[in-house]
Amino acid sequence: RLQEELIYEALQHPDCIHLPSGARAREELLMVGHAFRPESPALSANQTVEQALAMVDTVERERGAWPVTDAAGLRGMVTFEQLEAACASGVPRLTGDLVDVAPRAPHLHADDSLDYAMRRIAGSGFKALPVVSRENKGELKGTVSVSDILDAYGIGRALPAPAAPE
Numbered sequence: 001r002l003q004e005e006l007i008y009e010a011l012q013h014p015d016c017i018h019l020p021s022g023a024r025a026r027e028e029l030l031m032v033g034h035a036f037r038p039e040s041p042a043l044s045a046n047q048t049v050e051q052a053l054a055m056v057d058t059v060e061r062e063r064g065a066w067p068v069t070d071a072a073g074l075r076g077m078v079t080f081e082q083l084e085a086a087c088a089s090g091v092p093r094l095t096g097d098l099v100d101v102a103p104r105a106p107h108l109h110a111d112d113s114l115d116y117a118m119r120r121i122a123g124s125g126f127k128a129l130p131v132v133s134r135e136n137k138g139e140l141k142g143t144v145s146v147s148d149i150l151d152a153y154g155i156g157r158a159l160p161a162p163a164a165p166e
Helices: 007-015 022-028 049-058 080-088 114-124 146-153
Strands: 065-070 073-079 128-132 140-145
Touching: 049 080, 065 128, 065 140, 073 080, 073 128, 114 128, 114 140, 114 146, 140 146
Parallel strands: none
Antiparallel strands: 065 073, 128 140
């Protein structure tokens, strides 16, 4: 008959070493699909920078970056700073002109881990990254930001205000 508990796991407990078992570790792994916002607004590559700034004024500025799409799908990301600088230059420009269209532009997939997502966001220079389909990189599913990831872990939510003393 086989032992109910592996000898290595039994030997860990007297030394107060509690390593996660393989099943438990897989259970707790959160993916981008748990955190991303599918309803994230995307900017059109054909809209003017002024129109784009007006649109991001009405949405959360904390995201800091928004996906830019055209007829073919996701074109890239643009930051609030890029939009402001282009508007301040006085030269009429389209939002799509600000996007650096690179074949390996940073993006995520819904089945990527949140750990991987944090590393990708940190290395990208953006505050948020687009979430795209694995089958079609141009198909935008939404965006995920650092605050979305913290919310998925239950860290980013605001604490309730303490009750007033009576």
